Amino acid sequence: MKALRYLIPLAVFAALVGFFAVGLTRDPHEVPSPFIGKPAPAFKLARLHEGDQTFGPEEMRGKVWLLNVWSSWCVSCRVEHPLLVEMSRDHLVPIVGLDYKDKREDGLQWLSRHGNPYLLSACDDEGKVGIDYGVYGVPETFVIDKQGIIRYKQIGPITPEALEKTILPLVKRLNG
Amino acid sequence: MIPELGHFALVVAFALAVAQAALSFTGAATGRRALMGTSRSIAVGQFLFVAAAFAALAYSFVTSDFSVANVVEHSNSKLPLRYRFAATWGSHEGSMLLWAFMLGAWTFAVSIFSRHLPERMLSRVLGVMGLVSAGFLLFILLTSDPFQRLIPAAEEGRDLNPLLQDPGMVVHPPMLYMGYVGFSVAFAFAITALLEGRLDAAWARWSRPWTTAAWSFLTIGIMMGSAWSYYVLGWGGWWFWDPVENASFMPWLAGTALIHSLAVTEKRGTFRSWTVLLAIVAFSLSLVGTFLVRSGVLTSVHAFATDPRRGIYILLFLVVVVGGSLGLFAWRAPRVGLGGGFEPVSRESMLLANNVLLIVALAAVLLGTLYPLFLDALNLGKISVGPPYFDAVFYPIMAPAVFLMAVGPVASWKRARLPDLWVRLRWALGVAVAAALVLPFVLGRWSALIAFSLWLGLWVVTATAAHVVQRLRTSPQPTLGGKLRAQSLSWYGMTFAHLGVAVFIFGVTIVKGYETERDLRMAPGDHTQVGGYDFEFVGTKQVPGPNYTAVQAEFDVRRVGSAAIVRRLYPQKRDYPVAQQTMTEAAIDTGFVRDLYVSLGEPVQGDAWGVRVYHKPFVDWIWGGCMMMALGGLLALSDRRYRLRRAAAVPKGALAQALTP
Amino acid sequence: MRIALAALLTAFCALAFGQADEVAHPDPRVEKRLKDLGEELRCLVCQNQTIADSAAPLALDLRNEIRTMIKQGKTDDEIRAYLVHRYGDFVLYRPPLKPTTVLLWGGPFALLVAGFATVVVVVRRRRQVVPAPLPASDPSRASIAALLDSDAAPAQKKKKKR
Numbered sequence: 001m002k003a004l005r006y007l008i009p010l011a012v013f014a015a016l017v018g019f020f021a022v023g024l025t026r027d028p029h030e031v032p033s034p035f036i037g038k039p040a041p042a043f044k045l046a047r048l049h050e051g052d053q054t055f056g057p058e059e060m061r062g063k064v065w066l067l068n069v070w071s072s073w074c075v076s077c078r079v080e081h082p083l084l085v086e087m088s089r090d091h092l093v094p095i096v097g098l099d100y101k102d103k104r105e106d107g108l109q110w111l112s113r114h115g116n117p118y119l120l121s122a123c124d125d126e127g128k129v130g131i132d133y134g135v136y137g138v139p140e141t142f143v144i145d146k147q148g149i150i151r152y153k154q155i156g157p158i159t160p161e162a163l164e165k166t167i168l169p170l171v172k173r174l175n176g
Numbered sequence: 177m178i179p180e181l182g183h184f185a186l187v188v189a190f191a192l193a194v195a196q197a198a199l200s201f202t203g204a205a206t207g208r209r210a211l212m213g214t215s216r217s218i219a220v221g222q223f224l225f226v227a228a229a230f231a232a233l234a235y236s237f238v239t240s241d242f243s244v245a246n247v248v249e250h251s252n253s254k255l256p257l258r259y260r261f262a263a264t265w266g267s268h269e270g271s272m273l274l275w276a277f278m279l280g281a282w283t284f285a286v287s288i289f290s291r292h293l294p295e296r297m298l299s300r301v302l303g304v305m306g307l308v309s310a311g312f313l314l315f316i317l318l319t320s321d322p323f324q325r326l327i328p329a330a331e332e333g334r335d336l337n338p339l340l341q342d343p344g345m346v347v348h349p350p351m352l353y354m355g356y357v358g359f360s361v362a363f364a365f366a367i368t369a370l371l372e373g374r375l376d377a378a379w380a381r382w383s384r385p386w387t388t389a390a391w392s393f394l395t396i397g398i399m400m401g402s403a404w405s406y407y408v409l410g411w412g413g414w415w416f417w418d419p420v421e422n423a424s425f426m427p428w429l430a431g432t433a434l435i436h437s438l439a440v441t442e443k444r445g446t447f448r449s450w451t452v453l454l455a456i457v458a459f460s461l462s463l464v465g466t467f468l469v470r471s472g473v474l475t476s477v478h479a480f481a482t483d484p485r486r487g488i489y490i491l492l493f494l495v496v497v498v499g500g501s502l503g504l505f506a507w508r509a510p511r512v513g514l515g516g517g518f519e520p521v522s523r524e525s526m527l528l529a530n531n532v533l534l535i536v537a538l539a540a541v542l543l544g545t546l547y548p549l550f551l552d553a554l555n556l557g558k559i560s561v562g563p564p565y566f567d568a569v570f571y572p573i574m575a576p577a578v579f580l581m582a583v584g585p586v587a588s589w590k591r592a593r594l595p596d597l598w599v600r601l602r603w604a605l606g607v608a609v610a611a612a613l614v615l616p617f618v619l620g621r622w623s624a625l626i627a628f629s630l631w632l633g634l635w636v637v638t639a640t641a642a643h644v645v646q647r648l649r650t651s652p653q654p655t656l657g658g659k660l661r662a663q664s665l666s667w668y669g670m671t672f673a674h675l676g677v678a679v680f681i682f683g684v685t686i687v688k689g690y691e692t693e694r695d696l697r698m699a700p701g702d703h704t705q706v707g708g709y710d711f712e713f714v715g716t717k718q719v720p721g722p723n724y725t726a727v728q729a730e731f732d733v734r735r736v737g738s739a740a741i742v743r744r745l746y747p748q749k750r751d752y753p754v755a756q757q758t759m760t761e762a763a764i765d766t767g768f769v770r771d772l773y774v775s776l777g778e779p780v781q782g783d784a785w786g787v788r789v790y791h792k793p794f795v796d797w798i799w800g801g802c803m804m805m806a807l808g809g810l811l812a813l814s815d816r817r818y819r820l821r822r823a824a825a826v827p828k829g830a831l832a833q834a835l836t837p
Numbered sequence: 838m839r840i841a842l843a844a845l846l847t848a849f850c851a852l853a854f855g856q857a858d859e860v861a862h863p864d865p866r867v868e869k870r871l872k873d874l875g876e877e878l879r880c881l882v883c884q885n886q887t888i889a890d891s892a893a894p895l896a897l898d899l900r901n902e903i904r905t906m907i908k909q910g911k912t913d914d915e916i917r918a919y920l921v922h923r924y925g926d927f928v929l930y931r932p933p934l935k936p937t938t939v940l941l942w943g944g945p946f947a948l949l950v951a952g953f954a955t956v957v958v959v960v961r962r963r964r965q966v967v968p969a970p971l972p973a974s975d976p977s978r979a980s981i982a983a984l985l986d987s988d989a990a991p992a993q994k995k996k997k998k999r
Contacts, residue, residue: 003506006449006505006506006509007506009456009502009505010499010502010503010505010506013498013502016464016546017491017494019546020473020491020549021491023471023473023474023552024471024473024488024491026552026553027472028472028473028474028548028552029475030558031927032558032925034924128902131899131923132923133923134923134924134925136881136924137881137882418885475885476885477885477886518960520960520964525956528960532952533952536948536951539948540944540948543945547941551937557925559929559932560926560930560932561932562877562930565931569945572949695868696863
């Protein structure tokens with residue numbers, strides 16, 4: 001029927017509205033990590049507290065662990081830090097810190113003031129490891145499994161909701 | 177007190193807008209003149225109350241009333257007066273009120289300038305505009321109230337974003353909104369035509385000046401946005417295909433197609449349903465743009481602070497207004513009829529091709545802008561679509577449109593003959609090709625792309641010149657003066673606007689092809705050479721401002737090889753303590769054939785600074801061309817035939833239609 | 838908190854200037870390649886600027902990384918691959934051609950073809966509506982038709998009042 005073509009604009013608009021509606025539930029600023037399901041990139045960095053020793057992710061093989069990117073100049077890190085401290089007190093999952101683009105003294109001071117939930121922290125003062133992990137903001141947290149594969153990336157501070165609904169169930173599942 | 181009065185005025189305006197819609201439609205449906213007669217006065221009343229609300233907010237800003245939350249967020253007592261005033265629309269809430277104010281102003285204009293319209297039609301037009309106003313006012317009242325109080329009042333405001341403390345802020349948003357909102361008039365006319373099931377050349381004649389006016393304002397608004405970002409942001413760029421820029425450009429493309437389609441409908445009575453659809457699309461794109469910018473669905477440097485609640489409301493509003501009008505279109509457009517025929521080679525067919533190309537370009541921009549959203553919504557990953565895509569896709573689509581734009585005026589309506597066109601235009605074509613081949617050498621370096629672009633611009637100039645010559649030659653007037661006076665303002669407008677496109681093309685092509693820049697560290701006493709000019713960094717000094725402190729550098733510019741100083745440039749680095757922002761204020765020497773542009777970066781060791789120096793040939797032709805287009809539009813709409821009284825209103829198209837079976 | 842974040846972002850998302858000041862002795866060829874590459878890469882912090890223009894610390898770090906890679910002799914494709922490996926396709930302002938972007942890159946061309954087809958169809962249909970040309974022997978009709986075909990404004994107001 002010839003009159004059907006007059007419906008085309010309405011049909012196109014309806015499709016657009018559908019996308020807009022879904023778009024309202026998304027965050028266009030979030031950049032998902034291309035590392036999900038891929039091995040955590042290797043590195044060797046000096047430790048924050050034991051400055052003469054180094055750390056690399058291969059040392060955590062066989063365990064499910066979190067790599068938390070933090071910094072003393074990062075304002076949002078203060079928001080999630082109490083949660084991390086609580087997690088470490090309850091021994092929920094080992095957390096390794098990556099002190100990103102920070103001076104050693106500043107990092108040490110910040111941890112002594114706000115609490116140290118980390119098994120250890122590695123000093124990424126130049127930010128190169130951050131780049132290798134695709135870090136673009138602080139804080140960010142990676143959930144890494146026993147084989148060293150990245151399973152999840154939390155962009156921004158860990159919220160209680162993300163912890164309960166996503167991270168802890170995932171850790172439990174990965175632990176088998 | 178004043179803010180509360182402003183809020184109250186908004187509520188009254190909303191009620192009046194609802195009444196305007198209800199009474200107008202009822203009156204038109206039942207034919208009761210009493211009801212229809214009220215629509216004009218109610219429209220005026222609605223405008224007055226919205227204006228009062230706007231005035232109340234502006235007053236709060238100008239007097240720095242820090243008990244109003246919006247004023248605290250976006251203003252400061254040390255802000256100069258003109259920026260305190262402009263800060264009225266520096267926020268989401270304020271700019272929505274500006275939208276509503278513009279809508280009221282256009283409604284007011286329609287109600288007083290449309291005495292020659294049949295009563296029923298005017299009633300319906302005002303009714304549609306009343307509905308749209310009601311929707312906007314309700315949105316403001318429910319989600320974006322600019323009059324919220326801050327109790328206890330703050331002592332000082334947080335200052336307007338330094339990037340906005342510029343004359344551009346005073347002019348750009350109002351012009352832009354005049355354009356966006358102005359398309360609501362064309363929209364209202366289109367809806368009315370669908371409701372009445374009748375669309376003739378008279379309808380086109382009535383809606384054409386409104387549409388052209390809106391289009392001209394939108395052209396100026398976009399142009400100002402581009403020029404402003406050029407001289408304020410300091411990266412020397414003037415268009416980034418940012419989602420918000422695209423959101424203003426798409427209605428412009430639709431509007432351009434619409435004014436040309438209206439020309440055909442007015443003169444020949446054809447393209448009717450196409451014109452109606454374009455009118456709906458142009459205003460719909462204005463609304464979609466509003467959604468994109470305020471809902472948080474896309475990232476943009478322009479985006480206002482977002483709130484999903486606002487996004488949902490605007491989306492619902494879109495569904496009702498756009499969905500409703502497109503539904504009405506699907507239902508009633510077949511009734512509107514097709515109109516006369518035309519040959520494959522004719523002005524109509526060229527305008528049709530031109531329109532189709534503009535719509536394809538619009539669709540391409542829409543596709544690129546929304547594609548990241550499409551993929552994300554379908555969980556197919558996140559991508560970015562930026563200038564490389566848009567540049568690659570836009571120019572090939574627009575090139576044939578520009579080519580045809582120059583041929584169109586030379587072709588006759590209904591039936592043109594290719595051999596005739598060839599005879600009329602062959603010299604123009606030859607001259608354009610020859611000049612395009614030679615010019616790049618003159619300008620500095622040859623490139624096929626530059627030559628092609630220049631040819632397009634030159635072609636527009638030569639073909640338009642050929643058309644002007646032909647027009648004057650065939651005029652029956654004896655003297656040149658007489659011939660010139662005999663031509664209509666509408667024709668002058670078209671010619672001037674088309675030449676503006678050529679000027680724009682020259683600006684874009686030459687600046688992109690031949691601009692040079694140096695990005696380097698300079699200490700006092702250092703020289704650098706760009707574009708045949710020598711720039712000497714003399715030194716810096718501290719300069720205080722009303723709400724900032726600045727470091728001002730002096731650059732002495734000379735032509736290479738000469739000792740005489742051509743110009744002294746004073747770029748600044750400003751520190752705004754309240755907003756805690758640092759901004760760079762570029763120094764630009766504006767010239768007819770080039771801009772010299774210097775901006776300061778960061779201080780480096782010692783007293784050296786990071787500096788960017790640009791030579792931008794013909795860059796001001798970009799905005800000059802846009803101004804020519806806008807002026808052409810304003811000329812065209814002042815044509816005498818739009819100012820005729822009701823009694824004389826028999827359009828030329830009616831006679832053509834009478835003669836065409 | 839959000840205000841602090843917003844302030845931090847606006848502080849970063851100014852423009853980077855004197856990029857050459859990041860390097861003690863800038864090599865113009867390296868800087869040119871950096872500029873060309875950087876202008877098509879998206880800054881992940883200030884997401885509405887290119888990596889070439891952004892003042893964000895991450896952008897600075899990435900510019901230095903790219904300089905190193907250029908000096909190591911890596912090609913443009915290799916450098917882009919390095920960034921995409923870490924940040925995904927989001928970092929490219931020129932979307933790569935993949936199955937998911939076929940519609941994006943092919944769309945405008947398809948629309949152009951569709952538009953052309955529309956013009957052809959409409960013109961063909963309207964051609965049939967064109968009446969037989971007016972007989973040239975009828976002077977009054979021909980002159981009226983000629984008058985209509987021209988766009989000249991009405992010479993006198995009187996002619997319009999009918």
